[in-house]
Amino acid sequence: xxxxxxxxxxxxxxxxxxxxxxxxxxxxxxxxxxxxxxxxxxxxxxxxxxxxxxxxxxxxxxxxxxxxxxxxxxxxxxxxxxxxxxxxxxxxxxxxxxxxxxxxxxxxxxxxxxxxxxxxxxxxxxxxxxxxxxxxxxxxxxxxxxxxxxxxxxxxxxxxxxxxxxxxxxxxxxxxxxxxxxxxxxxxxxxxxxx
Numbered sequence: 001x002x003x004x005x006x007x008x009x010x011x012x013x014x015x016x017x018x019x020x021x022x023x024x025x026x027x028x029x030x031x032x033x034x035x036x037x038x039x040x041x042x043x044x045x046x047x048x049x050x051x052x053x054x055x056x057x058x059x060x061x062x063x064x065x066x067x068x069x070x071x072x073x074x075x076x077x078x079x080x081x082x083x084x085x086x087x088x089x090x091x092x093x094x095x096x097x098x099x100x101x102x103x104x105x106x107x108x109x110x111x112x113x114x115x116x117x118x119x120x121x122x123x124x125x126x127x128x129x130x131x132x133x134x135x136x137x138x139x140x141x142x143x144x145x146x147x148x149x150x151x152x153x154x155x156x157x158x159x160x161x162x163x164x165x166x167x168x169x170x171x172x173x174x175x176x177x178x179x180x181x182x183x184x185x186x187x188x189x190x191x192x193x194x195x
Contacts, residue, residue, distance in 0.1 A: 007074040011067035011083035015090020015107055018097065019059035020044050023052050032100065036189075040102040042137050046189070057106050063087050064110020077115055081164035084111025088168050092175060103175040105141045108168040112148055115161050119152035135190040138179035145172040 020039035024031040027048040031039045035047040041060060045053020064084050071083030088104040088111065112120040127144030131137060149166040157165075182188040 003074050004079060007071050007079055007083050008086045010070055011086035012090040014063050014067045014070075015087035015092075016094035016096050016101075017059075017063055018094070019063070020056045020102065023056045023059065024048050027052050038102055039100075041106055060091065060102070060106035061110040061113075063091060064107040064112070065114055066110075067107075068111040068114035072114065077158065078160050081111065081115045081161040084108070084115060085164045085168055087111060088171055092171060103141070104168065104172050105145065108145065108148075108172060111168065112165060116148070116152040116155070116157050116165060118155050119148055119157060119165070122151035122155075123148040131191070134183075136179075136183055136188050137191065138176050138188060139183055142173050142176050142180065145169040 018039065020031045020041070020043070024039075024044055024047070029044075029048040029052075031037070031043050031047055035043045037043070041053045041057035044056040064087050067087035068080040068084035070080075072080035074083075084107075088108045090101075091107040092101045092104045093099045094101045109120065109124075112123070123144045126147040127140045130143040131140035134140065146169050149162050149169055152165050153159075153162045179188055
């Protein structure tokens, strides 16, 4: 029980690591005060450049991988999924930054790579196709997140892991509520355009 608790807390703390802020500041940009104000890879790319955005994406992805790997070492696939979800919550609602975090897409993807790699591949294809059609990262993120638990269930992933992936999808979708509203009003930034 102590190991489980320690892994979950550690997963949350890993999720709070401020990747976007650290990368942005190296370029003289605070992503929480520029662009959309979201400390995530897309906003960092728009405000600090593509390389900074890529570095943020990789860093946030690795948070999910690290948290899930820690959980796997401490208790197997199920704990890995819940520790990964804890990292997503830490990324989205970091106590260290007044609960003002990112949207959880990359961190959730990192967790999914560890606990459901084939389903993650299916979700990545859905993400890419949606972006190609909509030219909007936020829409691709929501579609990819929604496809992930469905693909995991179809591929025979344990039910408790599917539930964790489903909760992750809910978090991502809720965090993108304003983006989706802007998309339907034709106001959401498209690829190749400034925020």
